[in-house]
Structures are given as structure tokens and as C-alpha cells.
Amino acid sequence: MRETLPEGAHLRPIQMTVNGTQQALDVLPWTTLLDLLREQLDLVGSKKGCDHGQCGACTVIRDGRRINACLTLAVMCDGAKVVTVEGLAHGEKLHPMQRAFITHDAFQCGYCTPGQICSAIGMAYEGRAETRVDIREQMSGNLCRCGAYSNIVAAVEEALPLMKEQNS
Template identity: 60%
Template structure:
């Protein structure tokens, strides 16, 4: 026993050499005595708390959508998993790539960086809501005309950010467009064509 060893050491005036085995044994004895080691039926364990579900209602692409969500759900996950609007892509999920860009009350944001619950009552536009029936949005058409995409994974975020860029008036030059589109990454490197597409759509606007 650890206690017996310690008492013997005190009686003789000698302290036992601290070894790894003795240290682990002492820690085990202390935690067992304190009841910190859980031994028993797993069924006795405390059940996890229930999900904190809330209701959120947004105007998504012109249609009122009401869903019940875990309060920790990101706007991106709500769009993809609850509303099945998978055109908004999940790239880095850290706000660094821009693939999840949407328009919230007319302003572009990264949907992965905000909680859905924070925007109850807001107006949200995703890539699915840009076209007018069969007629593509001018920037969507410009992306086709200028061949502004390759693999296409970032394209929806590029287009949504480009729409915001045009609305904000940041299209005075190619350099200005590049600066205000710098939050959207294209790993295929189609940047010159993206700029060309935005310039084409901006002239029409």
C-alpha cells in the first residue's frame, strides 16, 4: 500500500525514490478513493442535454421559409441541410475561401461564419435565386460568355460576391474588382476571366 510505504519512510527517516510506477500507483489510489474513477453500469451515466432547438423564419429567394434548428446551426448548414439549397458550397468552413457567399439583406456575407438564428426575418438570396425563371442573371451569363470557371466549385460564391461587388459600385477598374473580390478563392486560377465577367455585367448594369 502507498500509505504503508510512506509511513515506513517516515519511521526510518528515508524517502522512497519516486519512480514512474510509484507515481502512477499513488495517483490511482487517490482518484479511486475520491470516487473519480467511474466504474459501473454505463446506463447510470448522465444523459446528454437535449438540443436547444429554435424556430427561425427567413425570406429565402423570395419565399418565406420557416425551420426548426439547433441554435448553433450556421446559416450555411441551414441552407444545405435543411432547405436543400446546395448551390451554396461548403469549402473551408472558416470564412477563408468565399465559396459559401450569399446576399443577406442585399449585402454579401460568408454563410459559414454566421448563425442562422441571428437573422430571423432577414431576406436571403442564394445562387438558386438569381435567375429570373429561364433567364439567367447578367453575371451568370457573363461567366458563361467569358469562360470564368473551370471545376466550378467556387463559381456560385464567385457569382454571388460579384453581384455584391457590382451593387456596391466597386467595378471602376480591373484592379478595383480584384481588390473587392479578393475574399473569393479560385484554386483553378480563373481570376482574369472572373474579372472580365464582372466587368461585362457591370457595363450592362
């Protein structure tokens, strides 16, 4: 069944690369990137937490920078490269950040984990986190209601040098 659009509303054609796959999509102008990923592309790793950009559960990487997908309109990503948690591994080989999260048991319920991992990778791309204090500060936009912060910081601390090696 096709959704009836409000009067004057038109679907907007956009193109983006999501997890390495080119996508041509038609979206309503008010559709968030998070809703597009979850509802149209069935990429449900990014979570809808607060829907106000305050928890970081929806964090994805757009053109190498971490963003809150709940605050980003899909039309703003026309021509962008978006990476979600589903696009980090290469086959069975996990991304170094994913491996570090497992090694350090940096999750409990797991709800925030995809956003935490994407945020940590985006932070690594930014290249400004050198110390444990830097990591804590720059990851402060990602909440963990279970309180796994010390394990998250330890995981990020371990993975940062591995990512620098990988990108050299």
C-alpha cells in the first residue's frame, strides 16, 4: 500500500553510497537519515535512542565524519558516503574497533554499541584524540546507560594505534 503524501509534498530523488553500495532513493524532504537507514534500507544497527541528538545511539559516519543520523535529513546526504556499523567489517574480519570492543567487553546491553563504535572510528579519523582524557571528552556525546564507560575508553585506546597503522 502506497503512503498518501500531504498536499504539495514531493518525493526527492537522492543518491548516496551506503556501506560501499550505491543507492538511488526517493525520500520525503523531512525523512531523517536514521529513518531512511532503518526503514528503507533495513540497516537497523544504528539505534533510535532519544531522537534529539543527545544520546549518540544513532551515530554513523558520513564522508569520514561522525554525525547523529537522527538530526540529519536524508536529502542532506545526497552524493555522500555513509558508513553504518553494518559496513565496518570485511566479510568475517571485524574492524579493529569492533575487535577491541569485544576484547574489552565494552558493552553490556549493546544498545549504544553501534553508535559508540562509529563515533570512536569517526574520532580516530579526526585525529585529535591522543590521551585517555581526550577520548573521554570526545566520546562524551555517546551515552551508555549501563555504565560501561571505562571499558569503552580502554577499547578505543587500544584500537586507535591499530587504526593509525592501518591508514598509514
